[in-house]
Amino acid sequence: RKEVEQDPGPFNVPEGATVAFNCTYSNSASQSFFWYRQDCRKEPKLLMSVYSSGNEDGRFTAQLNRASQYISLLIRDSKLSDSATYLCVVNPTTSGTYKYIFGTGTRLKVLA
Amino acid sequence: DTGVSQDPRHKITKRGQNVTFRCDPISEHNRLYWYRQTLGQGPEFLTYFQNEAQLEKSRLLSDRFSAERPKGSFSTLEIQRTEQGDSAMYLCASSTISGEQFFGPGTRLTVL
Numbered sequence: 001r002k003e004v005e006q007d008p009g010p011f012n013v014p015e016g017a018t019v020a021f022n023c024t025y026s027n028s029a030s031q032s033f034f035w036y037r038q039d040c041r042k043e044p045k046l047l048m049s050v051y052s053s054g055n056e057d058g059r060f061t062a063q064l065n066r067a068s069q070y071i072s073l074l075i076r077d078s079k080l081s082d083s084a085t086y087l088c089v090v091n092p093t094t095s096g097t098y099k100y101i102f103g104t105g106t107r108l109k110v111l112a
Numbered sequence: 113d114t115g116v117s118q119d120p121r122h123k124i125t126k127r128g129q130n131v132t133f134r135c136d137p138i139s140e141h142n143r144l145y146w147y148r149q150t151l152g153q154g155p156e157f158l159t160y161f162q163n164e165a166q167l168e169k170s171r172l173l174s175d176r177f178s179a180e181r182p183k184g185s186f187s188t189l190e191i192q193r194t195e196q197g198d199s200a201m202y203l204c205a206s207s208t209i210s211g212e213q214f215f216g217p218g219t220r221l222t223v224l
Contacts, residue, residue, distance in 0.1 A: 103154050
């Protein structure tokens with residue numbers, strides 16, 4: 001099993017739709033979780049950190065489910081500009097490593 | 113511009129040549145990471161520095177790869193005797209203790 005898994009998509013959704021992505025992780029001791037956005041041939045950009053209590057930033061909501069070992073990203077009222085690849089990132093252990101594991105990304109296309 | 117910068121942005125080299133890339137992190141960030149990304153994949157962790165100390169190296173980092181961060185400021189990544197399989201985007205990121213990483217624009221390496 002991969003340490004971090006994402007559905008590669010693409011998710012094709014109309015403008016204004018709500019879309020959700022999940023990302024599963026294998027190490028139950030993982031402590032830090034993030035969502036990044038990556039546009040084609042550009043560097044990843046931090047979208048949001050994922051806290052145990054969940055967090056929201058405008059149209060974006062991130063949640064952590066420790067029992068089932070996944071994080072989720074919900075995008076409401078999708079815009080054309082949301083089209084990108086969304087990467088989840090996990091720091092897999094509590095100590096002894098500074099390694100961050102990226103998923104392969106989920107591609108989102110928002111259609112006019 | 114106070115973001116992470118990388119130089120060069122593109123590098124084309126012949127197999128067997130040595131190449132060196134530079135990363136200038138955000139000035140107040142003491143953590144610096146190098147990643148490699150190939151098409152359709154998420155960034156793969158290569159190495160991590162905390163200040164000038166290289167605290168972790170991936171098993172992906174063969175003996176041909178070396179990284180330094182003298183004085184805890186900029187960092188260099190050198191690849192000796194390049195191979196065609198080294199062709200990739202090399203990304204540098206920096207962070208504070210929060211773990212929220214900010215990426216540079218990357219150096220795209222093509223080995224002919």
